[in-house]
Amino acid sequence: MTENKRIGVISLGCDKNRVDTEKMLAILKDRHLLVNDIETAQIIIINTCAFLRSSREEAIGEILSAGEYKKQGLAEKIIVTGCLPQKFVKEIFDELPEVDAFMGVSDYDKILQVIDGIYENQRLNAVGIPSTECTTKRVLTTKNYAYLKIADGCSNHCTYCLIPYIRGKYRSVEKEMLVEEAKGLGNIAELILVAQDLTRYGCDLKPQSSLVELIKILSALDNIGSIRLLYCYPENITDELIEELKTNPKLIKYLDIPLQHADDGVLKLMNRKGTGQGYLNLINKLKEQVDGIAIRSTFITGFPKESESAFQNLIEFIKSAELFNCGFFKYSREEGTPAYKLDGQIDAKTANARLKKLYSVQKKVVKNNLKKLIGKTVKVIAEGFDEDRLVYYGRAYFNAPDIDGKVYFFSGEEVVYGEYYDIEIGEVADYDLYGERV
Numbered sequence: 001m002t003e004n005k006r007i008g009v010i011s012l013g014c015d016k017n018r019v020d021t022e023k024m025l026a027i028l029k030d031r032h033l034l035v036n037d038i039e040t041a042q043i044i045i046i047n048t049c050a051f052l053r054s055s056r057e058e059a060i061g062e063i064l065s066a067g068e069y070k071k072q073g074l075a076e077k078i079i080v081t082g083c084l085p086q087k088f089v090k091e092i093f094d095e096l097p098e099v100d101a102f103m104g105v106s107d108y109d110k111i112l113q114v115i116d117g118i119y120e121n122q123r124l125n126a127v128g129i130p131s132t133e134c135t136t137k138r139v140l141t142t143k144n145y146a147y148l149k150i151a152d153g154c155s156n157h158c159t160y161c162l163i164p165y166i167r168g169k170y171r172s173v174e175k176e177m178l179v180e181e182a183k184g185l186g187n188i189a190e191l192i193l194v195a196q197d198l199t200r201y202g203c204d205l206k207p208q209s210s211l212v213e214l215i216k217i218l219s220a221l222d223n224i225g226s227i228r229l230l231y232c233y234p235e236n237i238t239d240e241l242i243e244e245l246k247t248n249p250k251l252i253k254y255l256d257i258p259l260q261h262a263d264d265g266v267l268k269l270m271n272r273k274g275t276g277q278g279y280l281n282l283i284n285k286l287k288e289q290v291d292g293i294a295i296r297s298t299f300i301t302g303f304p305k306e307s308e309s310a311f312q313n314l315i316e317f318i319k320s321a322e323l324f325n326c327g328f329f330k331y332s333r334e335e336g337t338p339a340y341k342l343d344g345q346i347d348a349k350t351a352n353a354r355l356k357k358l359y360s361v362q363k364k365v366v367k368n369n370l371k372k373l374i375g376k377t378v379k380v381i382a383e384g385f386d387e388d389r390l391v392y393y394g395r396a397y398f399n400a401p402d403i404d405g406k407v408y409f410f411s412g413e414e415v416v417y418g419e420y421y422d423i424e425i426g427e428v429a430d431y432d433l434y435g436e437r438v
Contacts, residue, residue, distance in 0.1 A: 008041030013049025025139035048084035067098035109134035130168030136181035151195035199236030262317030294398035302351025305344035405431035
């Protein structure tokens with residue numbers, strides 16, 4: 001049995017991947033030593049993303065860098081886990097000889113056995129079939145907030161997306177496991193629920209459950225201060241969920257709704273279920289029924305057959321929807337997806353110009369949204385001190401970690417990170433706010 005090896009882990013990709021990494025760390029820590037500095041690690045583990053070509057390139061870059069540490073004698077072994085080997089292990093096993101073992105998206109419970117194997121001079125392909133969660137234990141890599149992955153995989157089969165081919169069909173985690181996992185996180189100011197599609201939660205369980213039912217159960221936990229929802233598909237946002245957003249004091253009035261486009265023709269080619277007008281109706285309904293709700297979304301431009309008129313429809317939608325924040329992406333042509341074979345692929349120059357235009361339009365929308373907060377007082381969770389600006393910073397309810405802006409504020413008294421403070425907003429700068437502690 002191999003023990004007491006210094007292990008450094010690099011986690012790439014989305015917050016769902018982060019949760020997987022934290023579960024792997026929990027398994028590792030009982031037998032090995034976790035280190036923050038990769039240069040001191042005897043074993044380097046890279047948990048990869050493979051959703052887009054750019055993410056695969058990033059993963060390969062990290063693997064090659066780890067290989068240099070190995071050549072220099074700084075590292076003994078390299079293990080690659082997650083989405084990249086899950087989908088492409090046949091292609092990369094021989095191409096990356098510096099890697100000692102490959103594991104997939106549901107193989108983290110095998111990590112100790114794999115380490116034993118590679119120290120017996122075996123080179124392993126330990127990629128299995130995507131399955132249920134292996135543990136509820138975690139080693140948190142975040143402060144004051146934590147992600148809770150309530151499901152894995154996807155059954156929506158959007159024509160541009162590799163996720164169903166990597167992580168398999170949609171699989172909800174049993175409520176009992178999620179409650180145990182949430183309790184084990186300790187006192188958390190903000191619990192962020194994540195899945196490829198939160199709103200499908202429970203449809204595959206026996207007996208069936210629902211996202212609202214799960215929210216009610218998690219809201220009853222004393223160690224959870226608040227709950228944020230990411231990635232809610234528009235067609236499954238029910239009146240029941242809207243009512244929960246309206247009435248549950250622990251549920252943050254924030255929704256991330258990945259719409260991807262607003263032109264009906266493009267949406268149909270994407271195999272998305274909605275229409276531009278339907279999406280606009282939903283957004284208006286949410287704003288009318290949930291006072292102050294912050295809605296975030298993501299959009300893809302440069303999709304095959306996205307005509308100039310289709311792009312203009314998207315522009316007009318962005319202006320009309322007045323979403324609090326948006327992420328924009330240039331279409332990535334992924335081999336193995338239905339969209340890969342579509343005629344009318346958009347050239348890179350046009351796609352880049354459209355991407356730049358979308359950010360320009362949304363930047364004005366965001367500034368108008370933020371200006372409405374000047375002179376108002378908002379609750380902000382303190383998260384750190386900016387040495388350059390010489391002010392504290394944190395997040396309000398309309399700021400999800402990493403993807404949205406921040407609130408910078410001056411305080412004449414000591415600030416405790418993880419605590420909420422009333423901040424009077426005085427200034428707007430692009431996506432951020434500046435204010436003073438009341």
